[in-house]
Amino acid sequence: MYTQALDLPDAQHAAVARPAPSDSALQAHFDDKISQEQKIEPRDWMPEHYRKTLVRQISQHAHSEIVGMLPEGNWISRAPSLKRKAILIAKVQDEGGHGLYLYSAAETLGTSRDQMLDALHTGRAKYSSIFNYPTLTWADVGVIGWLVDGAAIMNQIPLCRCSYGPYARAMVRICKEESFHQRQGFESLMVMMQGTSEQQAMVQDAVNRWWWKCLAMFGPPDSDSPNSAQSQRWGIKRISNDDLRQSFVDATVPQAKVLGVSLPDPDLKWNEERQHHDYGAIDWDEFWATVNGNGPCNQERLATRVKAWEDGAWVREAALAHARKNAARSLKEAA
Amino acid sequence: MSIPPQTPEALKPLSEWPLWEVFVRSKQGLEHKHCGSLHASDADHALRLARDVYTRRQEGVSIWVVPSSAITASEPNDKAEFFDPSGDKIYRHPTFYAIPDDVGHM
Numbered sequence: 001m002y003t004q005a006l007d008l009p010d011a012q013h014a015a016v017a018r019p020a021p022s023d024s025a026l027q028a029h030f031d032d033k034i035s036q037e038q039k040i041e042p043r044d045w046m047p048e049h050y051r052k053t054l055v056r057q058i059s060q061h062a063h064s065e066i067v068g069m070l071p072e073g074n075w076i077s078r079a080p081s082l083k084r085k086a087i088l089i090a091k092v093q094d095e096g097g098h099g100l101y102l103y104s105a106a107e108t109l110g111t112s113r114d115q116m117l118d119a120l121h122t123g124r125a126k127y128s129s130i131f132n133y134p135t136l137t138w139a140d141v142g143v144i145g146w147l148v149d150g151a152a153i154m155n156q157i158p159l160c161r162c163s164y165g166p167y168a169r170a171m172v173r174i175c176k177e178e179s180f181h182q183r184q185g186f187e188s189l190m191v192m193m194q195g196t197s198e199q200q201a202m203v204q205d206a207v208n209r210w211w212w213k214c215l216a217m218f219g220p221p222d223s224d225s226p227n228s229a230q231s232q233r234w235g236i237k238r239i240s241n242d243d244l245r246q247s248f249v250d251a252t253v254p255q256a257k258v259l260g261v262s263l264p265d266p267d268l269k270w271n272e273e274r275q276h277h278d279y280g281a282i283d284w285d286e287f288w289a290t291v292n293g294n295g296p297c298n299q300e301r302l303a304t305r306v307k308a309w310e311d312g313a314w315v316r317e318a319a320l321a322h323a324r325k326n327a328a329r330s331l332k333e334a335a
Numbered sequence: 336m337s338i339p340p341q342t343p344e345a346l347k348p349l350s351e352w353p354l355w356e357v358f359v360r361s362k363q364g365l366e367h368k369h370c371g372s373l374h375a376s377d378a379d380h381a382l383r384l385a386r387d388v389y390t391r392r393q394e395g396v397s398i399w400v401v402p403s404s405a406i407t408a409s410e411p412n413d414k415a416e417f418f419d420p421s422g423d424k425i426y427r428h429p430t431f432y433a434i435p436d437d438v439g440h441m
């Protein structure tokens with residue numbers, strides 16, 4: 001799975017709802033629950049802004065899972081062995097499943113699946129910008145598992161403690177499955193690093209292209225992340241973007257050493273005083289350009305997704321027609 | 336105030352498959368437990384999808400699917416009054432009764 005700390009306002013969610021005065025008792029009860037670390041469940045009262053924030057975040061997260069199937073899906077028919085093909089199919093199927101868990105969680109907030117899909121397909125909703133980059137070689141598939149899924153896990157583990165029950169439960173399930181994704185990627189790269197010099201160069205090239213994009217997955221710096229503070233107060237977000245990014249860098253450096261690749265950052269070094277790695281500046285202009293639709297694959301990804309949805313329309317309609325016919329038949333037989 | 340978990344049937348576009356709640360028995364001898372929901376055209380379809388979505392790693396030996404619209408739930412806002420009658424009946428708990436130590440385990 002995959003989320004970046006995408007806390008980015010969609011056009012339709014710009015307005016911030018303030019609780020009406022008559023809601024103040026309910027608001028107090030809600031605040032109380034949040035401060036006592038109790039979960040909020042679907043039919044509990046919640047502030048409109050909390051509901052909207054969750055719908056936006058969970059649906060963006062779900063869209064990311066579904067769009068995330070595309071860059072890797074391209075490699076299913078090109079996997080180098082039957083074993084790698086089976087693993088990749090299982091992984092891509094997991095991503096589809098993660099999308100479904102998350103859409104279900106978002107639906108408990110009163111938004112229909114069709115509304116969410118419509119927002120994705122018309123370009124109103126965001127998804128993780130990492131999927132707007134191309135997967136050029138087989139090594140990219142391994143690097144997505146190791147680094148992209150690794151970054152996603154770092155982001156998602158704190159979400160298992162999210163204050164909204166259905167989201168937290170979906171995240172527990174997703175995190176359990178995610179560990180396979182990262183490990184299969186790392187192992188596949190290990191095999192390539194024991195291969196020819198061309199294979200090793202292919203891995204290094206993929207790492208060079210994905211590293212900075214993975215750091216950007218954690219979202220804008222804390223100083224430039226206006227929604228984060230509210231999300232943290234509500235127990236939706238637990239750890240800040242910069243802290244998560246730091247944990248990811250610290251965890252990845254020794255893994256890169258084991259793998260035998262370098263990370264493409266001349267400023268990356270251990271800081272004894274901070275007990276963390278220092279790293280260089282992230283190109284936020286590129287990040288925002290991609291988020292805003294101008295990455296290398298934005299149009300292709302959305303077009304592929306919309307085509308799949310439209311091509312599947314007759315299947316969805318036929319299944320429904322079949323179900324209605326069966327229901328009518330059994331009614332008739334009963335009569 | 337509270338919004339029901341699902342969009343009312345009447346507001347749904349006809350093209351959307353109905354919503355089902357999924358319950359999985361993780362192993363023989365344990366109860367079925369709610370694990371999520373999904374959209375499917377009918378009950379058989381829901382079972383197949385539930386298998387693919389919720390038991391990809393042998394998480395279950397049995398699945399129930401129930402139309403979400405068939406579930407009646409208690410009102411969260413009435414929680415206090417609804418569950419209140421059992422709150423003051425502490426004599427329903429074994430620890431209410433003092434038994435001499437020399438009786439041993441009881």
